[in-house]
Amino acid sequence: MSKHALVLFAHGARAASWAAPFERLRELTQARMPDVRVSLAFLELMTPSLPELAAELVADGVAHITVVPVFLGQGGHVLRDLPLMVEQLRIDHPQTSIAVVEAAGENAAVLNALSDYCVASLSAHAAPD
Template sequence: MGSNGIVLFAHGARDARWAEPFERLATRLRELRGADAGPVSLAFLELMTPDLPSAVADQASAGASVVTVVPVFFGQGGHIRRDLPVILDQCRAANPDVEIRCSVAVGEDADVIEAIAGYCLRQASS
């Protein structure tokens, strides 16, 4: 039985420092999951590498039988509603033995919104 991988899918930017919070997120997720749980990778829509097909292919090669793509976006705009489904279809066609799932964007989660609201509150009162 293969492992269960997670790919954190982000937009990408020209400035390499833009990716730092995503790298911290991946590191924290690996800690929370433990060493045996399966791979955690980053993938980008544009301007940064790897792209999503490469990241999924890497996890498939490493033995993942399920890959969960988590869009690390706040809103579900055109990138998530229009671009991502096309890329996911490419990933599924290229990796027919892997179950490729996709969650809704992290910004839609109530706990994430609560954490951001708490941060805003601290900023305004400091």
């Protein structure tokens, strides 16, 4: 097993169906990196939580965890809650390297992909002139 893991960190919701696109993202990402464990973790309302998943990964021998906040913007959860959670994880698992990258919605490539989708949606549904 790889010593690296990628964690897609999302908010969570009461409706289980809300997680479907995140699971598809996890599956697509896992397919591109078969030697890296790709998992989902949630801030609230769904499991596993980031601390639960991190403990499981560490127990499985993972030495490096990269967390990708799958949020469109950097609100309080990304700016305040996540750093506090990661700080505690680093205390709880000092032997493990834990990195956090920018929120997905702050990344230029992600924004360009969303813009492409928006432009294509208008082209697909625009009334003829």
